[in-house]
Amino acid sequence: MPDSAAQEPRQSRVAAFFLRGIAALLPVALTAFVFITIFRFANDYVTRPINRVIYWSLESNALGWKLLEGLGVDPYAAGMIARDDLPPALHDIADRHGIASSELMTALQVERAAHAGFWRDLEALHVDALRLRARVEDLVHPLIGAVLSLMLVLWVGWLVTSLLGRLVIARIERGLLSMPGVRAVYPYSKQLVEFFFQEDKRKNLEFQSVVAVRYPSPHVWSYGFLTNRAPRSLQQATGQELVSVFIPSTPLPMSGFTINVPQSELIVLQISVDDALKLIVTGGVILPPHELATQPALPKAPLAGA
Numbered sequence: 001m002p003d004s005a006a007q008e009p010r011q012s013r014v015a016a017f018f019l020r021g022i023a024a025l026l027p028v029a030l031t032a033f034v035f036i037t038i039f040r041f042a043n044d045y046v047t048r049p050i051n052r053v054i055y056w057s058l059e060s061n062a063l064g065w066k067l068l069e070g071l072g073v074d075p076y077a078a079g080m081i082a083r084d085d086l087p088p089a090l091h092d093i094a095d096r097h098g099i100a101s102s103e104l105m106t107a108l109q110v111e112r113a114a115h116a117g118f119w120r121d122l123e124a125l126h127v128d129a130l131r132l133r134a135r136v137e138d139l140v141h142p143l144i145g146a147v148l149s150l151m152l153v154l155w156v157g158w159l160v161t162s163l164l165g166r167l168v169i170a171r172i173e174r175g176l177l178s179m180p181g182v183r184a185v186y187p188y189s190k191q192l193v194e195f196f197f198q199e200d201k202r203k204n205l206e207f208q209s210v211v212a213v214r215y216p217s218p219h220v221w222s223y224g225f226l227t228n229r230a231p232r233s234l235q236q237a238t239g240q241e242l243v244s245v246f247i248p249s250t251p252l253p254m255s256g257f258t259i260n261v262p263q264s265e266l267i268v269l270q271i272s273v274d275d276a277l278k279l280i281v282t283g284g285v286i287l288p289p290h291e292l293a294t295q296p297a298l299p300k301a302p303l304a305g306a
Helices: 002-059 062-070 088-097 102-113 129-139 142-159 163-177 186-197 232-238 273-281
Strands: 210-214 221-229 242-248 256-262 267-269
Touching: 002 062, 002 129, 002 142, 062 129, 088 102, 142 163, 163 186, 210 242, 210 256, 210 273, 221 267, 221 273, 232 242
Parallel strands: none
Antiparallel strands: 210 221, 210 267, 221 242, 242 256
16 A cells, blocks of 8 residues: 555656646747748748749750859750760760760760750750759759748838839739639738738728637637628528638637628627737637636536446
8 A cells, every 4th residue: 555655646746747848848849830830831832932943044044054154064064964865866976985975075066056045945955954953953052042032021021111112012913803813812812911910900990809609519619800791692591690700720820710600699809819819829828918717717527427
């Protein structure tokens, strides 16, 4: 008995240490998850495309080739020849004299002269695209794309603060709205982004209400943002006054679900949008001071059959 009595305190201390360790590491892990997700998104959809444009601009035209030659990369070098793609005559010369022989380079020079315009077709010039891309990637560090993307964001931010910039952006938006497929998505994407990033959320009263709604089951209350009234056809079909509510997800509130529920079933919370976002990102850990519960916690319900 003494051994078991002594073992229980040790187990409770281990459990306490474990919970304290989780409490210390979880905020760090959550922060890392958010930033890794943002980094992957920026890398996949911003940095890599910018780097690909840089690579293409160096590989596809005469000016880019001159710049490469100045940096020590000769696309016409013997090491860049796509031997497997050579025509039979040139392939025979390579077999007889070698890939780096003067005979082959002279014959290639004659054939390449017919295709050496401003735009460079690597296949027609018998240049190995993979080898050239590897050399270009060695010269152009991937961080250049990240720096350029950051500069692009800052430049656009500066541009939209000026009258001329706003006119340019407005003209671009009109062009986007004239495209059949784009105009079905762009306005709503812009409205959602403005909801989360606008400097003064009082400009949009429809997005200012933080509500609680029964979702995804009648016994669960979820946080949401009241966005608009539900479509008229849906209200007429159900015979109810419905509203649209955006249910954000944790820890990235920009993703979530849009539901339509009776307005009478909503509970309007006296919480600002900023406080609601903090609450959602932290999984309910950070509550506004005026929303902290003062009454003692309810006792746990007994287990069935206990």
